[in-house]
Amino acid sequence: MREVQTSSRSWSIYGRSEITQKYQILGRIGSGAYADVYRARRLSDDLVVALKEIHDYRSSFSEIEALQALRGAPNVVELLEYFWREDEDAVLVLEFLPTDLEAVISDAKRGGEIAVGEVKQWMQQILRGIEACHRSSIVHRDLKPSNLLISADGVLKLADFGQPSIPLEAFLEQSVSSREALLQLLTDSVGIGQVGVDEYMKELYGLKTRNMMYDSDKDMSLQDGDTSCLATCSTGDIDLDPFKSSYTNEVQEDLVDESGALTSCVGTRWFRAPELLYGSTSYGQEIDLWSLGCIFAELLRLDPLFPGTSDIDQLGRIISVLGNLTEETWPNCSNLPDYSKISFSKVEKPLGLEACLPKRSAAEIDIARRLLCYNPYNRATAAELLHHHYFIKEPLPVPISELRIPPSKGDQNESSPDTWTDYKNIDADSDPDEFGHMDVSTTEKGFSIKFS
Template sequence: MDSPPPSRSWSIYTRREITQKYQILERVGSGAYADVYKARRLSDDLIVALKEIHDYQSAFREIEALQILNNSPNVVVLHEYFWSENEDSVLVLEFLRTDLAAVIREAKREWKGGMSVGEIKRWMVQILHGVDACHRSSIVHRDLKPSNLLVSDDGVLKLADFGQARILLEPGFATAIDNPQLDEQNNPNEASFFHPPEVISETDNQGQEGSRNQEMTKEEYFRELDKLKARGSLDEVDEETNVHDGNTSCLATCTASDIGDDPFESSYSYEAEGGDEICGPLTSCVGTRWFRAPELLYGSTIYGLEIDLWSVGCIFAELLSLEPLFPGTSDIDQLSRIFNVLGNLTEETWPDCVKLPDYKTISFSKVENPSGLEACLPNCSTDEILLVKKLVCYDPASRATAMELLHDKYFNEEPPPVPISELRIPSANSGQDEDSPGGWRDYKNMDSDSDFEDFGPVDVTTTGSGFSIRFP
C-alpha cells in the first residue's frame, strides 16, 4: 500500500472554511484513504461526520453517488462537501454511531438466542430498500458488508461508503468522469475534468437524479450487459487514470503488489493467460473479500449490479448464523471455501464462466461432496435458506434483484418484521478498526492476501503467455 505524499497536509483542523462552520470533536476512524471525525455544526449544534478522503477517485465517486441518492431514506445523507485543488475533499455526512457489524457482534456475545426472526427481517428489508435505491439509479455499490451499513440510535439502517461505487449510464457502465456536464457550475476553462465549487450545500443537489435514473427490467439490463461484454472491458477509465479501486492484491488478476516474495519470480512471469491487458489496476479488486462475488475473484471486469446481490446474500447468511458465510484468508482460500459449499464453478452451473479472465489460469480439484448452504445455516428454515440461495449462486443473471426479494413471501409471512423502534441497538460500538478505509469501522484481516504456504503444494504449469496454477 502506497504511503501518503509527505508534502500535502491532510489535517482538516487547518482548513478555515471548515472550522468556521464545524467544531471538530474527535477522530472516530482512520485508514489509508480516509479519516473520519465527529463534529458539531455551529449553526444548529447538529452532530455530523466529517470524512476527509485522501484519494481523488474515491472522493469523486462518493460525492456523485450520494448526490444522486440524496432523497433515499436508507442511504447516508451528504449534507455538503468541501473541495479544492490543493486539499483533500471533506464530506459532511450525517453521523450514525454504530453499524450492522456491531449489531451482529452484540447479538452473538450478549443476546441470548441471538436475533429474532422479526429483527432479521427488518434489517434485511432496510438493506434491500437501500440496495434497490442504488440499483434503480444504476449505481453499483461494490463494497456492501455489515460495517458499511450504518445504524442510527433509533434503528434506521443506511448504506454508506460509496468510494468504490460506479454508475451505469446508457449505453454502458461509466463514471461521471466521462460526463463533463455533471456539474453545471464547472468552469470550461479549467484543465481538470471535474472541478466542483469549494462548498456545495445540500440544497444545491436538486435536479441531479433525473438524468441518471435510467430504470430497466432485469431482462433488459442483462441484454445491455451482453452488448457490453461483446465490446470488451468496461474499465477503461480506471486503466487510463491508473487508480486502484481496491487496496488488496488480487491473485485472480495476477496483481502481485502485496506479495512480498514472488514465489515464481525465478522461473515464471506474473502474466496470466491472455496477456498484459488483464493485469494492473482493474476493478475486479473491488469490495471486501468475504463478500466478493466469485466472478470478481476470477478477474472479471465486465459486471454490474449483480455483484451487490451476492454481497447481500452473504450479509443475510451472517444475520441468520451470526458468523461470516465465507471468511477467506486470501482470494484463493475464498474461492476454495465457496466451492466447498456450492461445488465447483463449471459451465453447468454458469455457462459463461469460461469467459472469465482467470478461469483457465487457476483451477481447483473437483469437490466431490459440497456441503451446501444448509450445512452453513443448520438452524434456519427452508424459506430462509431458499432466500440465501436466490442470491448466493454462480450465474449472475439468476440472482434475485432487491425488489424481487422485497416481494418475497418470506417478508410477508409470520412472524412479520418488527417495527424499527423495536430493533436492539448496541449501547456502544466495540471492535473499531482504526485501519478502515471505508465507513466508520471495519472487519479486520479480511483484505490482505496470505502467501501460498497456507494451501500446501500447488501445481504450476507454463503456458504460451504465462502460467496456470492448480490448487489441490
C-alpha cells in the same frame, strides 16, 4: 497498547476556516489509509454530523457523485454538503450514524442470536438501500456489515461510496439533453450525425474516468499494498487496517485501468463475488447481490460464511459449499480471465447452503440460494426480494423502534485501538502451503495452478 501514527495532514481539517466557521470539530472517530472521519457539531443548529476528509481524489469524486445521485433515496447515508477546492482534500459533511451492522452482529454473539423478526427488519432496510442504488444505476461494490451504518433509533443506511461505478449506458442516458443539443449543433455545423455524437460522448466519458487516476497509485508503498495475488494472478490484495471505523475507506486496488476499464479487485474479500475472484472486469449490480447474500448468511450465523484468508482460499471455501464452477452451473464461465489459470479438484459432495445455515427456515435458505449462485444473471434482484414471501410470514419484521441497537462507538482514542476488529484479517494473504498439494503448469496463455 498500539500507538496510532498521525500525520500532520490528517489534522489539516482544523486549519480550514471555511469548515471551522460552520462546524465545531468534536473529535476524530475513524482513520484509514485514504480518509479521516470526525464527529462535529453544526454551529447554526447544533446538529451532530460526520466530517469525512478524503485524501484520495478518485474516492472523493466517486463518493460525491454517487451520494448526489442518491440524494433523498431511502436507506442511503445523506450528504449534507461538501468542501473541495484545488490543493485541498475533499471534506464531506454526512449525517452522523453512531454504529453499524457489524456491531449488531458482534453484540448478538454475546447474546446468542438475532431474532428472526429483527433479521427481517435489517434485511428490508438493506434491500431498500440497494434497490435505490441499482435503480439509479449505481453499483456499490463494497457491501459488508461495517458499511451498513445505523442511527440511534434503528434506521440502517448504506455508506462508504468510494468505489461505486455508474455504467456508461447510464451516463449516456443521464446526458441525453446534452447529447441532443450536441447532436443538433454538430449536425448543423459538420453533419456528424447521431453515431458521431454517441462516439463523442463515449470518448468524453473515457476521459472523465481516466482523469480519476493519479500518479501516486503507481508509487504505492508496501504499507498500502501487498505482493501479487496468487489466485487471480493480479496485483495485491490489500491488508485491512484493523483500527478503522465504519466511516473510513479501505485501501483497494485501482478501480479502473489506464484505458478506463473496470478492475476485478474491488470489495472486501469475504463478500467478493466469484466472478471478481476469477478476474472479471465486466460486471454490474450482481456483485452487490452476492455480497448481500454473504451479509444475510452472517446475520443468520453470526459468523462470516466465506472467511477466506486469500483469494485462493476464498474460492476454495465457496467451492466447498456450492461445488465446482463449471459450464453447467454458469454457461461461458470458462471465458473469465483467470478461469484457465486456476482450478480445483472436483468436489464430489459440496456442503450446500443448508449445512451452513442449520435450523433455518426454507424461506431463509431460498433467499440465500437465490443470492449465492454462480451465474450472476440468476441472482435475485433487491426489488424482487423485497416481495419475497419471507417478509410476510410470521414472525413479521419487528418495528424499527424495537430493534436492539448496540452502544455508539463514540470518539476514537488515538492512543488505543478500536475494539471492533472482526474483519482485521480479511485481506491477509495465506501461506500457499496451507492449501495442500499444488500443481503448476504452463499454458498457451501463461500458467495454470491446480489445488487438491
